[in-house]
Amino acid sequence: MRSGGAAMRLKQFLKNNSREVGLVVALVVMTALFGAINPLYVSPANITDIINQATIYGLMALGMTFIVISGGIDLSIGSVLALIGVIVANMAVAGVHPLLCVAVGIAIGFGVGAMNGFMVAKMNLQPFVATLGAMSFIRGFAYVISGGYPIIGIPPGYRVLVDGLLVSGIRTSVLIFLTVAVICHILLKHTKFGNYTYAIGGNEEATRLSGVKVDRYKILVYAVGVSCTAVAALVQLGKLGTGEASAGQGYELNAIAAVAIGGASMAGGRGGIVGTVLGALLFAGLKVGLIVVGVDTFWQYVATGLVIVVAAYSEKIQAKLSETPGRVRAWGAQPSGARRAADD
Amino acid sequence: MYDAHIEFRNINKVFPGQQALKDVSLTIQRGEVHALLGENGAGKSTLLNILHGVFGPTSGEVRINGQPAAFANVHDAIRTGVIKVHQEINLVPEMTVMQNIFLGCEITRRGIVDKRAMQLETQRLLSGLGCRFSPDERVNHLNVGEMQMVQIAKAIHLRASIVSFDEPTFSLTAREVETLFDRILRLKAEGITILYISHKLDEIYRICDRATVLRDGAYIGTFPVARLPKERLIRSMVGRDVAMFAKRHRPRCVDWQDVVLRVKSASGNTGFQDISFSLHRGEILGFFGLVGAGRTETMRGIFGADRLTGGTVEMFGQEVAIKSPADATAQRLGLAPENRKTQGFVRVLNNLDNISLASLDKFQVGPFQLRRAKETSARRVGAKINLTPNDPGFFTTNLSGGNQQKVVIAKWLTTDAEILMLDEPTKGIDVGAKAEIYALMEELVHQGKAIIMVSGELPEIIGMSDRIVVMHDGRISAILNRDEFDETRILTYAVGGSGDAPEAISKEQ
Numbered sequence: 001m002r003s004g005g006a007a008m009r010l011k012q013f014l015k016n017n018s019r020e021v022g023l024v025v026a027l028v029v030m031t032a033l034f035g036a037i038n039p040l041y042v043s044p045a046n047i048t049d050i051i052n053q054a055t056i057y058g059l060m061a062l063g064m065t066f067i068v069i070s071g072g073i074d075l076s077i078g079s080v081l082a083l084i085g086v087i088v089a090n091m092a093v094a095g096v097h098p099l100l101c102v103a104v105g106i107a108i109g110f111g112v113g114a115m116n117g118f119m120v121a122k123m124n125l126q127p128f129v130a131t132l133g134a135m136s137f138i139r140g141f142a143y144v145i146s147g148g149y150p151i152i153g154i155p156p157g158y159r160v161l162v163d164g165l166l167v168s169g170i171r172t173s174v175l176i177f178l179t180v181a182v183i184c185h186i187l188l189k190h191t192k193f194g195n196y197t198y199a200i201g202g203n204e205e206a207t208r209l210s211g212v213k214v215d216r217y218k219i220l221v222y223a224v225g226v227s228c229t230a231v232a233a234l235v236q237l238g239k240l241g242t243g244e245a246s247a248g249q250g251y252e253l254n255a256i257a258a259v260a261i262g263g264a265s266m267a268g269g270r271g272g273i274v275g276t277v278l279g280a281l282l283f284a285g286l287k288v289g290l291i292v293v294g295v296d297t298f299w300q301y302v303a304t305g306l307v308i309v310v311a312a313y314s315e316k317i318q319a320k321l322s323e324t325p326g327r328v329r330a331w332g333a334q335p336s337g338a339r340r341a342a343d344d
Numbered sequence: 345m346y347d348a349h350i351e352f353r354n355i356n357k358v359f360p361g362q363q364a365l366k367d368v369s370l371t372i373q374r375g376e377v378h379a380l381l382g383e384n385g386a387g388k389s390t391l392l393n394i395l396h397g398v399f400g401p402t403s404g405e406v407r408i409n410g411q412p413a414a415f416a417n418v419h420d421a422i423r424t425g426v427i428k429v430h431q432e433i434n435l436v437p438e439m440t441v442m443q444n445i446f447l448g449c450e451i452t453r454r455g456i457v458d459k460r461a462m463q464l465e466t467q468r469l470l471s472g473l474g475c476r477f478s479p480d481e482r483v484n485h486l487n488v489g490e491m492q493m494v495q496i497a498k499a500i501h502l503r504a505s506i507v508s509f510d511e512p513t514f515s516l517t518a519r520e521v522e523t524l525f526d527r528i529l530r531l532k533a534e535g536i537t538i539l540y541i542s543h544k545l546d547e548i549y550r551i552c553d554r555a556t557v558l559r560d561g562a563y564i565g566t567f568p569v570a571r572l573p574k575e576r577l578i579r580s581m582v583g584r585d586v587a588m589f590a591k592r593h594r595p596r597c598v599d600w601q602d603v604v605l606r607v608k609s610a611s612g613n614t615g616f617q618d619i620s621f622s623l624h625r626g627e628i629l630g631f632f633g634l635v636g637a638g639r640t641e642t643m644r645g646i647f648g649a650d651r652l653t654g655g656t657v658e659m660f661g662q663e664v665a666i667k668s669p670a671d672a673t674a675q676r677l678g679l680a681p682e683n684r685k686t687q688g689f690v691r692v693l694n695n696l697d698n699i700s701l702a703s704l705d706k707f708q709v710g711p712f713q714l715r716r717a718k719e720t721s722a723r724r725v726g727a728k729i730n731l732t733p734n735d736p737g738f739f740t741t742n743l744s745g746g747n748q749q750k751v752v753i754a755k756w757l758t759t760d761a762e763i764l765m766l767d768e769p770t771k772g773i774d775v776g777a778k779a780e781i782y783a784l785m786e787e788l789v790h791q792g793k794a795i796i797m798v799s800g801e802l803p804e805i806i807g808m809s810d811r812i813v814v815m816h817d818g819r820i821s822a823i824l825n826r827d828e829f830d831e832t833r834i835l836t837y838a839v840g841g842s843g844d845a846p847e848a849i850s851k852e853q
């Protein structure tokens with residue numbers, strides 16, 4: 001009886017988290033496959049390398065998860081990475097305390113995100129277009145501030161704070177990534193803000209008619225989302241030791257890819273932090289794996305693209321399976337066509 | 345001379361949980377303007393949809409010119425010259441008039457679109473209709489009346505022999521209505537058969553030759569309009585045994601001394617003007633009107649979903665400024681919108697999240713949401729309203745219509761809402777679920793809440809209301825007390841007629 005209950009609960013868990021379970025399986029299969037071709041792939045050094053690679057995309061993808069679930073998108077975060085990089089680099093070089101550098105960096109991210117959110121919520125611009133604009137002028141500011149030159153000479157104090165070695169192979173950056181991921185997960189699943197993020201992405205009008213201040217929360221979603229990119233920028237600066245206005249080009253697409261692989265719906269309302277973290281790991285693991293097994297650079301692009309498409313398609317199939325007509329009919333819901341006609 | 349153009353023979357149409365048409369047979373003569381009449385949900389649009397190939401009948405057949413005509417889809421019907429001028433205009437707004445008219449049947453010469461020829465033809469069509477806009481005008485620059493003209497031009501271009509209009513004057517100005525009628529009569533003069541659905545009886549008397557009345561999906565009769573008094577027409581539309589199941593089972597509980605909501609001359613540019621009424625504790629106030637009377641818009645205006653352009657709202661004796669649904673919710677007002685699926689609940693959320701959506705503040709401890717408390721609360725309210733299944737993890741979208749409505753109501757019960765505005769609360773749900781919703785409403789007013797029930801169904805409004813506000817064309821045409829409830833009378837006010845006994849109207853100021 002007891003074990004039966006446990007089996008039931010396990011079954012329910014698998015059903016509710018089918019996306020995440022699928023990703024874990026894919027991750028294991030992929031690792032085994034690359035490992036079989038080249039055992040070097042599963043060496044501790046390589047694994048840490050993958051995790052390190054996943055950190056930057058992963059942090060950006062964490063923030064993008066909120067934005068995508070709310071039904072939006074933000075193309076500007078690659079530029080934000082560069083802008084915060086050059087500003088904070090200047091501060092760090094000038095001898096500002098590392099913790100103050102971090103605080104300013106996150107504040108800028110929050111502010112830029114709030115601006116993007118304002119354009120979407122208050123000016124009613126389409127997220128794609130609004131953030132496409134932001135992508136360009138934020139990149140412009142980064143160039144203006146840096147004059148186009150890389151800013152070098154980041155003090156070790158700063159670098160150790162964001163990317164120091166904790167124990168063998170584990171860096172603070174990884175710890176930061178995990179911490180931010182946990183915070184994001186709690187935000188999304190256990191706060192009002194998270195509840196509204198799903199609701200707005202699912203049906204903005206119904207949410208508004210439930211008395212939710214939708215505009216305010218949409219602005220907050222972008223602010224929180226871009227703040228994650230700010231953390232990524234701070235870590236990246238510590239890793240590279242230089243601030244460059246050309247940094248992060250195309251990173252927004254990698255972040256979106258990780259979110260999509262993680263199972264979030266670009267139409268909004270669906271997605272989660274666990275999925276995104278797994279998506280980021282899968283994405284980084286794939287990139288490293290293709291190099292390790294010696295796939296030609298050009299073919300790497302092809303393979304990466306295919307994985308994104310396949311992942312997106314598997315999400316579609318899953319969505320279809322979880323809404324089988326049989327289950328709908330079980331409770332007597334009418335198909336939408338019939339309802340429309342019945343409304344006369 | 346009897347020349348049958350369209351014959352409906354024993355048409356039945358069954359939707360899950362509802363028979364929309366019951367053995368309907370009627371004949372439309374060639375070249376007449378034929379009205380289809382009936383209340384909301386009588387089956388008029390269903391009949392038209394069958395004619396136009398939107399869906400087939402469950403049994404029975406449609407004959408055109410004596411030949412069976414079972415169109416597989418809308419395009420089949422259009423190719424045969426059976427064309428509908430839509431309630432919601434179906435043109436491509438970013439394209440020009442010409443492009444729209446020729447959409448799908450462009451004139452080409454050796455694969456290249458022949459713009460000149462299409463322009464000439466469009467110009468010919470437009471001048472024939474007396475339209476003064478250019479073929480190259482983009483459709484989104486036209487007003488609704490002009491868009492309708494484009495649709496009519498398109499129908500002529502496609503050599504239509506049957507054109508149907510579903511509520512064509514819905515959003516037209518008086519002048520545009522005149523133009524439309526003139527063109528409809530021109531189409532008739534060219535021998536085109538016209539089907540016409542409208543709730544406005546004046547229009548029927550102006551342009552229709554005969555009228556067929558449907559009621560609850562059944563054929564009632566076909567009458568020559570000229571020889572039929574308006575009153576008899578109305579009676580044939582209604583005339584049914586009221587209150588089979590829509591009735592109150594407990595003693596009335598209105599506290600006439602306690603006004604919880606007073607609206608004074610509220611107006612909005614979404615289509616309502618000078619709305620004044622009051623709502624009392626323990627009262628169910630019915631809002632009746634036909635499609636387009638402005639009831640939903642009025643509710644949205646009061647709730648802050650659309651802006652009020654004038655008037656004041658008082659709640660519990662205090663004037664309140666409601667500028668958004670958030671303000672309304674804070675004032676303990678709740679709204680269950682007419683369109684449950686697109687506005688009432690969120691598809692991707694489960695019952696738990698939908699029920700708690702309006703009251704998350706209640707479950708907040710520090711920065712966190714108390715999931716346990718939320719779940720307990722959702723289960724408790726679910727049990728109270730007999731939600732089936734009462735499972736917080738169940739997705740609302742997979743529930744039946746009645747249970748979905750219960751979730752929407754549960755959402756407001758979880759807040760401290762004292763006043764509930766229920767817009768068509770029983771639309772599209774089966775009789776059993778209706779009875780449950782009615783019982784729930786009664787329970788709520790007994791607890792001291794007040795309810796506004798917007799409905800287009802007479803038996804429901806008469807059976808459930810303590811008073812009835814009747815709206816016509818964006819204004820209140822009467823507020824009736826219980827001893828004045830009478831189907832014919834209510835419907836007369838709803839179609840814009842003045843009451844037969846004007847002194848009996850208790851219109852509030």
